[in-house]
Amino acid sequence: MPEQDTQPLVAIIGAGPAGLMAAEVLAQGGAAAMVLDRMPSPARKLLIAGRGGLNLTHSEVLPEFLGHYGAARDRLAPFIEAFPPAALIAWAEGLGQAVFTGSSGRVFPQAMKASPLLRAWLARLAALGVTLRPRHRWLGWDAEGALEFQAPEGPMRLRPAATILALGGASWPRLGSDGAWTGLLEGVAPLRPANCGFRIAWSDRFRARFEGTPLKRIALSFEAARVRGEAVVTATGIEGGAVYALSGPLREAIAARGPVTLSLDLRPDLAAEALAARLDGPRGGLSLANHLRRAGLPPVAIGLVQEALHAGATAPLSRLVKALPLRAEAPMGLDRAISSAGGLGWEEVDERLMLRRRPGVFACGEMLDWEAPTGGYLLQACFSTGVAAGRAALDRVRR
Numbered sequence: 001m002p003e004q005d006t007q008p009l010v011a012i013i014g015a016g017p018a019g020l021m022a023a024e025v026l027a028q029g030g031a032a033a034m035v036l037d038r039m040p041s042p043a044r045k046l047l048i049a050g051r052g053g054l055n056l057t058h059s060e061v062l063p064e065f066l067g068h069y070g071a072a073r074d075r076l077a078p079f080i081e082a083f084p085p086a087a088l089i090a091w092a093e094g095l096g097q098a099v100f101t102g103s104s105g106r107v108f109p110q111a112m113k114a115s116p117l118l119r120a121w122l123a124r125l126a127a128l129g130v131t132l133r134p135r136h137r138w139l140g141w142d143a144e145g146a147l148e149f150q151a152p153e154g155p156m157r158l159r160p161a162a163t164i165l166a167l168g169g170a171s172w173p174r175l176g177s178d179g180a181w182t183g184l185l186e187g188v189a190p191l192r193p194a195n196c197g198f199r200i201a202w203s204d205r206f207r208a209r210f211e212g213t214p215l216k217r218i219a220l221s222f223e224a225a226r227v228r229g230e231a232v233v234t235a236t237g238i239e240g241g242a243v244y245a246l247s248g249p250l251r252e253a254i255a256a257r258g259p260v261t262l263s264l265d266l267r268p269d270l271a272a273e274a275l276a277a278r279l280d281g282p283r284g285g286l287s288l289a290n291h292l293r294r295a296g297l298p299p300v301a302i303g304l305v306q307e308a309l310h311a312g313a314t315a316p317l318s319r320l321v322k323a324l325p326l327r328a329e330a331p332m333g334l335d336r337a338i339s340s341a342g343g344l345g346w347e348e349v350d351e352r353l354m355l356r357r358r359p360g361v362f363a364c365g366e367m368l369d370w371e372a373p374t375g376g377y378l379l380q381a382c383f384s385t386g387v388a389a390g391r392a393a394l395d396r397v398r399r
Helices: 017-028 044-052 062-082 083-094 117-125 180-184 206-211 247-257 272-279 287-296 300-311 317-321 377-398
Strands: 010-013 033-036 100-101 108-109 131-133 137-141 149-152 154-158 162-165 187-195 214-222 225-233 237-239 260-265 325-327 339-344 361-363
Touching: 010 377, 017 033, 017 117, 017 377, 044 117, 044 149, 062 272, 062 377, 083 100, 083 108, 117 287, 137 180, 162 377, 180 187, 187 247, 206 287, 206 300, 247 260, 260 361, 272 287, 272 317, 287 300, 300 317, 300 325, 317 325, 361 377
Parallel strands: 010 033, 010 162, 033 131, 162 361
Antiparallel strands: 100 108, 137 149, 149 154, 187 339, 214 225, 214 260, 225 237, 260 325
16 A cells, blocks of 8 residues: 555544544644544534534533533543633634523534534634545554554555544444444443433324424433433334433333333323312213313324323323323334444543543543433534644644
8 A cells, every 4th residue: 555645643533523622732832733534524423413503512511511421421521621612612702603501401503513614713723724634544553653544545654743533432333433433442432322212112003293393391210310302203212312311221221121111201290189189070071082082182292192091001190291291112223213332441541632542542432432422422522532632743743
């Protein structure tokens, strides 16, 4: 394989938010940066995420913000503290993308999509001299330690002074992150779906009528956790923000003991006593559906109560409305998950994100072993670890 004639000072493998941010840090520090990615264009998942409003970060105070990273909190905290939400907001505004904070505390660009931000970002990177190499699939290292790629013109080797891996997880693999890199590194925990939906065995009748129907103003509970929000009925189960917030505990519980039951409150804003007064008395000549309408339930909620009754539920109607059992059989696959759990273990990298087994190689973004709920926490950690890896690689090549 021919080697590249002109070697980049730092090679960044992966053109998602973490990789592009690392490249920006390097270029601003005076280093030559080359970003290589297997896809034809950069940041495809970012663009898809921005179609419904790009949730960049969250306005919570930092101690509460960091609590959303669970077991990885202490490892991610130094990177997020060094590049916190305020810094990410200032960065976006520096690209001409004004932001606003929604009623939930989530922070979005005013454009409510990713494409204007990405265009401005790529223009800045080009002005800084960052080179983008699309359609370059990373194959690992050769026996002499050179990076190997399959490029459009054929096999290629690179020998950079430092390397940053920003290879992503494995959710929505058609957008670029397919998890193939896991076979090239040691100490990788299996990639699993996170912020995902769950399979529920709906009856054919319920599925045919309500597939794609939103569940608004609900609450979901599992074990000690309770989340208010929204969800969507799918052909094979349920997904949406309220489900995603519980996906980690649900996924682990199913892996440990098989299908589990979560509780759905169809009227979280109405007290149990008020519901009992409306629903638990005589129905008179009303049908079950018309009787349930007394509780202000939409058709999909009425259908869910009927599903439970047909499955043998014997609780009073008010109890079913406040705590409808849903049997989650399995998480949806990685191809539908918002993000992934697992990845390169923290014991494999030092405090500056350099691989202990490969000096001069750094890792950042979703390929590290962490997960977080939606709400701005995912992108913030990707940007922050990208900044950290870029700074660490810059320090190394300067030395």
